[in-house]
């Protein structure tokens with residue numbers, strides 16, 4: 182199991198580097214990321230969250246852990262800019278949920294765990310999750326879409342919790 186960084190850790194703000202070659206080491210990391218995500222539990226996890234700054238994401242929005250999706254060097258194009266609102270959470274901002282607006286329908290292009298290119302169209306929870314995870318690779322968090330007042334309240338509460346944990 183991998184340790185998940187928590188807001189406001191500055192390492193969550195690093196922009197991840199593209200993967201030039203998908204190696205066995207990447208595949209081992211991907212397996213560890215799936216194990217960590219399922220145990221959390223979560224439906225997505227970005228390498229940034231486990232302090233690996235490469236453009237790698239794992240997702241599984243199925244109910245029974247049956248649809249694992251690997252996204253290496255993911256890119257998104259908007260197919261329908263109509264806004265979809267969703268109360269987002271984040272394993273790096275535990276215990277807080279806020280409404281975030283994102284484009285409703287997207288096309289994802291990425292490499293799979295073997296380095297093969299693929300493309301899928303997504304809407305609903307999968308589209309939200311893909312966009313949420315790619316934000317992580319760009320050093321962005323869902324709390325960046327809410328008011329500074331709300332974000333600072335969340336920051337203070339998590340910093341207090343981290344002090345008590347140490």
Ligand SMILES: O=C(O)C[C@@H](Cc1ccccc1)[C@H](O)SCc1ccccc1
Nearest residue numbers: 223224225226269270271272273310313
């Ligand atoms: O990136 C993460 O921290 C995992 C996120 C992924 C996610 C956020 C918002 C909306 C969809 C996915 C979640 O914490 S995973 C927990 C979860 C489980 C079911 C539905 C939504 C979120």
Ligand SMILES: [Zn+2]
Nearest residue numbers: 270271272273
């Ligand atoms: Zn997140």
